[in-house]
Each structure stands twice: as C-alpha cells, then as structure tokens.
Amino acid sequence: MSDLFRDLFPLVWSGMITGCLYALGALGLVMIFKSSRVVNFSHGNVAGFAAFLIYGFSSGMLMELSWGAAVLLAVIAVIAIAFMTYALISPLVFESDLTATIATLGIGLIAQGATLLIFGADIVSLDLPIPRFGMSVLGLFVTGYDLTVLAVAIVTIAALFFVIDHTKLGVAFRAISENPFAAEVCGLNLRSVHLFSWMVAAVLGVVGALLIVPTTFLSVTTVAAFMLQAFAAAVIGGFASLPGALLGGILIGVLMNLFTFYVSPEFSSTFLLGVILLALNIFPNGILERVGGTRV
Amino acid sequence: MMDRTTKALTGQGIALSFGGIEVLKGLDVQFRAGEITGLIGPNGAGKTSLFNCLTGAYTPQKGSIRYDGQPLDGLPPAARASRGIVRSFQHVALSPDLTVLENVMIGVARNHHAGWLHAFLPTGRGRREMAGMRAAAMAALSELGLAQAAEKLPAQLPPGMLRLVEIARAIVGKPDVLLLDEPAAGLNNAETRDLMRSLRRLASPDLVMVVVEHDMDLVMSICDRIYVLNFGAFVAVGSPAEVRADEEVVRIYLGSDDE
C-alpha cells in the first residue's frame, strides 16, 4: 500500500507538470480549430523548428545571443511563419476545411525539412536557464523545473483566458467560434480573428516545446512526438473547448505517466491511439460536455 | 377504425421538440393507400419535420408511427427505406459525381443484393443487376420526360430538372409510401403540369402518396385529402373543397402567405 503511494504521487505530480505543456500545445490546436475549422498538423513541426532556432541563436551556431534575445527572435520567427501559413491557406479555409487541413501537412513537411537542412538530424542539448533545486514537500520531490513549468503554464493560460474574455479581439474570437456567419454579418473581420488565433497558437506551441525539451532532448522528432500528446489532449477536450483542452492535457500527462510506469514504456503511442479512439466514442463532444457547459 | 383492405401510414400523437420549442404538437395522421394526400401550411409549420419523423431522420419524443399495422418506431431511416418508405428532398440531394441516370439507379439499389465480389469482378450477376437497375431508372426518367438528360451530370442541368430527377429517384423503386417534399419548387408552369400528370398516373390502390407543396393549384387539383398544418398542429383536414371552404385555413393563408 505504501509502495503504491510512494510511486503514485510522484507519477501523478510529474504527469500533471508535463500535462500542462501538452495543454499549451492543445490550446493552440483548439484555438485554430475553433476559429477557422482547420486542424493544424504543422503545429508540432513549426514549434520544433522554433526550439531549434532558439538553440541556434543562443549556442553560437547561427548567432551568439543572450537567452532572452534568442527566445524573442524565435517567437518573432514563429509569428511570421504563422502569418505566412495563414496567408497561404486562407483562400482554402473559406472553401473546404479538409483541404485546408491537408495543406497544413504541407507546411509541416516544409518546417521539418527546413529543420533538417539547417540543423541536421543530430540530437542537440538545449539548456534552459531554469533554477536548479529540488525540495521535498509532503514526501513529494519538487524540482525547480516543475515549479518553472507550473508558473509559466499558469501565467500563459491565465493571460490567454484574460485576453479571450476581456479584449475586443477575444470577444470577436468567441463570437466567430460560436457562429462565423452571424459574426461576419455583425461586421467582425474573420481574417483578423483567424490570424490572431494562428499567431497565439504558434506562441503557445513554442512555449510548450521549449519547456518539454529539458525532460528529453532536442531532435527533429521529439517536439513532433510531443505534439501527438497535444492532439490527444485536444481530442479528449472535444477539439472545440479551451478548458477541455487544458483538462485533456493534464489528463493525458497523468495517464501517460501511469501507463509507462505500470504497464509498458514501449507502447506509449499505441496507448495514445487507444485513448483517442476511446475518448471519441465516449465523449464525442469532449469531456466537459457531459459534466457541464463550457465557458469559452 | 381503418378498414382491413387498405394499407395506410398512420401516426398517433407525434410530438417533437427541439430545445424546448414544440415543433409538432401531438399529431394524429392517417395517410391512406390509393389516395394522394396533401400536406400544406405556412413556412415553419412543421411539414418537413413531420416528414423527417415519418422517415426516421428525427425521433419524435412521443407518439408512434405504423405502416400497414406494423410499428416503425425505433427503425433507422435505412430500415424504413427497405420497407418501401421513400422520400424526395426539399433541397435536391443528388451526388455531383454521378450522372442523372446513376443517381436515379440508387432509387432501386435497396431491391438488389449482389455482394462485394460482384462489385469488383465482371460477374454475370453483377452485370444483370446493373442492367436491371439501369432499365428501371431509364423508365422512370422517361416517365418524367428526362430521358435525354440521362447521361448528364447534375451540374449541367437547371434546378427545375434536378427536382424532377430527385422525384424520379424516389419513384423508381416502386415504393409503398412516397413522401414528396415540395416536388414542384423551382419548376415552371409546363413542368409543373407534366409533374401533376405523372403523379396522377403513379397513384395506385397500393401506394400511399403524400405531397408537401406550396403550389395551391397543384395541391387542390391532384390531392384527395389535405392536411393543413400551422404551428405544429393541424387546423383542418378534408377534401380540397372542404379545406378551401375552411375559414381558419383562409385566414392563415391570407394572413401569412402570398398565395
């Protein structure tokens, strides 16, 4: 019994921490889907490219900048990429969401290839300036990384929800995701709201990708693999609910941790496939739809 | 009670609501074989909703639907279709990838059962089946004067003709119950006259035919009985002459429609 608790609590705790990062990825996917009905399959590859850019800008490979400047440059780069992506596919968005979704795969392929071309296929290590300490709280070992992730995730998500609830663009975003036609009739500009959500999603993706790197390492595939959990989180949340995505992210984080520890670390993708199929059957409209209404 | 020899599609106490709004308020209907029944009423009265309940696309919260004494409740649309209950759609629902003839052939598909092997391999049974379907579809198209359009794609035809193709698809499988949702919408006068003639020819002692229609001339001249629906309830039922004389009906139509 005590063995179970000794393992269980740390597993749930660290699962929640990584889950916050999955949630950041999922929130971006959901924002894009809610506003423009497109599933952005390039999300992971673009975020991975950005993580490599930060490495390139700070390690001296491309430039030798301070850490903060490197992040800033990378964020500007992904915003520019999001802008270009949307500019390219926006004519498709208004015609067929499925075609536009296929087009995002094209963007993802290009981002993947660009990463390979510039940075190669090798694994690199990217050090984040994260306070290194660890302490024991009620028998739980909490590290500086955990607290950093938690703080960043809470601040980011709180800021996102504040923007959506209280700014003009956020209100427009909500209106458009409820009913695009009515919103357009009311004089809201669909394109600017789409752009807003694509750019915010890109930034969320970079934050998530960057913070996941210390738990593994940085290679062309790590961030894209990380994004599968984000997709799973979005599916659990119903793909159209921001709180659902947040909850889905944390749930996926915890479930993955428990599965890899108690069952098998080798079948994690198969497990995710099972979770996605199960979730789509049990909660086709998302986990929150059953429990109660969604807010955003 | 209904007499034993006549088949009928009956509904008892059909009630349907969406999010607290009552669309159908406990309707009792009896559509008899051998008659053409008209279903009229202003826009939003619930005519298409009633059709959707009859075909199984909607599940009414209350009431039961029977055909020839057999309950249909709980049967999905496809199962009702295989019992011979067929409809046309208010908004033309043809496949853009198929020719007019192929679209109409789908109307008899439910009477054929050759397996997958016959779909992929050049078997005699598959060929005979397709030839039979093609002949039936061609006959239905000719009946409606559309034979020359058989090999065209829907995108190449004007809306009025597509409406007739939709009807051809509904009648080709020799249904027992034929529900036509605004068959004359978008047709010009000559086409409407031809359609009326075809529908009258189609009427048979075994066929239940129900027509939702805005064209009063059509309804009054071909229907044997007319149900008038308003706000989800019947305000009048009877022969064309009776309905025409009904003050409530006149009020509804003068008050809310341009007829």
Added chain:
Amino acid sequence: MSDQSASLNGTAVGQGRLALRPEALTWAVLLLLLVLPFLLGGSWIFTLGVCFANAIGVLSVSVLVRYGGEVSIGHSFFAAVGAYSVAVLDTRYGLSLIASLPLALALGVVAGVAFAWPSRRLSGIYLAVSTMALALAVPEMINNMDGLTGGYEGLYVSQPVIPGVKMGLQRYYGALIVLALVVYGLSRLRRSRQGLVLLLAKAHPAAADAFGTRRVWARIAVMGISGGIAALCGAMLGFAGSTVSPSGFTLWSAIFLLVGSVVSFYGLTLPRALIGGAFLTLVPQMLSASGAWIPVLYGLALLGVILFGHYLPRLRALARRKGGA
C-alpha cells in the same frame, strides 16, 4: 461534409477534362510498361517495381478521399499489415506471394473495418487525427513484436512466385499486375451498385439513408476497401522492394502516400496512380544525396497542387474572358 467533398471533387472534375480518352491512354501506358523490362537496365526495373507498389498505396488513399470524403495520414498501418503478411509467411513458412497476397488483402480489409468501427460516427478532422495516432503507433508495434517481425532489422522477401524465372522480373511484373488489377477493380466499383450508393453517401448521407444505405455502413465499407488496397501496397512494397522494415512504415510514409494522392489529383486511373507512385519513388531517389530536401519538396508540391486546384477554375474563367474579349 458536403462542402469539403465538393471542393475535393472540384479539383478532380476540373482535371478530368484534360485527359484524352482515358481508356486508350491506360492501355497504351500498360502496354509500354509490359515491354519496358526489355529496354531498360536492372536498377530501373527495380525502381519501377517499387513505383508500382507506391502507386497502389496512392490509390488506397485516393479511394478514401473519392468515396468517403475522408483524409487519412495513417495508411502506413494498413501497408505494414500487408507487408508483414508477405514477409512473415515468406521467411517463416517459405510461402510465396500466391499464398500471402490473399492473406494480406484479407487482413488489410479486416484492419480497415476494425479501425473504422470505433470511429464510425466520426468524420473529417476527427478521423484524420485518429489516423495520425495510428501511424505513430505502427513502428513501436513492429519493433515490439520482433519475434514475428524481425524488429528493427526487418525481414527479407525472397520466395519466387514462379521458380526459375529471374527474381528481378518477378518483382517488376508482380507489382505491375497487382496495380493493374487494383485499377481494374476500382473501375468496376465505380459502375457497381455499391460504388453508386457510396458516392451518394459521401455527398448526402441523409439522402443515402433515405434510400436504404446506412451511413455507418458506408463509412466502414470505404475504410475496408481502402485498408485492403493499402495492404496490397504494403505486400507489393515488400515483394518488389525485397525488404520489409519498420522504417518503411512511419507517420512520414503515411503522409507521403497522401502527398502522392494529392499530386495525382486523387485520380483512380492507371496514369494518375503512376504519377503519384513515381513522385513518391523517384523524388527520394533523385534527392538521395540530400535527404532533407525531400520533405521540403513534398511540402511544396502538396501546397502547390492544392493551391493550383483551388485557383484553376478562376484561371480558366480568366482565360475564357480574355479569349472572348
């Protein structure tokens, strides 16, 4: 759904007008491919065999788009099912393609139906997302069943279909014959009762329901057909390419199949399938020295073809207006 399929078809229909008497072209291409081994060297024969196998895979994705209005990026799974059916029967039991190809087809259909079942009420993007998870699960499934699959190392396919005939020719003609049969089967399907009702179910599920075709049946049937064809692709990739290993069945290979399908404008004819197959086979070969350019080029091709398909009707209209003035 209907608007999606309409635009996917818009591309296809527009392209159809460019083709000259498709039947004649198909026969000419087939005839050319039948005599080609007498004109070309061995390495080309090998490459073309793989190209035919890839063309089958492209068809499996195009069928799903054309008849289901759905997009999959998980077809590497069904291809792996086919490939390992062939490779395992070959290495463990010494059985040739004659035994393993029917098994591959059957397992592919079963796998397609089995995957479609839990997602039978889902459509569009939800299916696409679950196929992504499917594709990512494939390599780890293969690697963890290494007793059967040979794990990371893979398996070598060497059993001839007709003993005594040069293996290189068998690999080439085997793939070509299966490709031709798939194209033929699909052309039959288009004219069959099932083909007609599937196409109606894609455009107007409610109308299909009203004429006796359950939309759930339609969804499952299309996935079964598509999965079966994808398994044939995998089987022929193994046979024509001679090796089967997990690196051939990744998310990327599934995405590449979709790229091939888009590049061929979701065509189901022999020439179109060959365009897709050739794109998947020849581009990596030409860029073998600089592999990182492959995803870039595929991505550009994907975007380019989609945007071309989108703007084509407008360009046509513009050309017509200019011509008229």
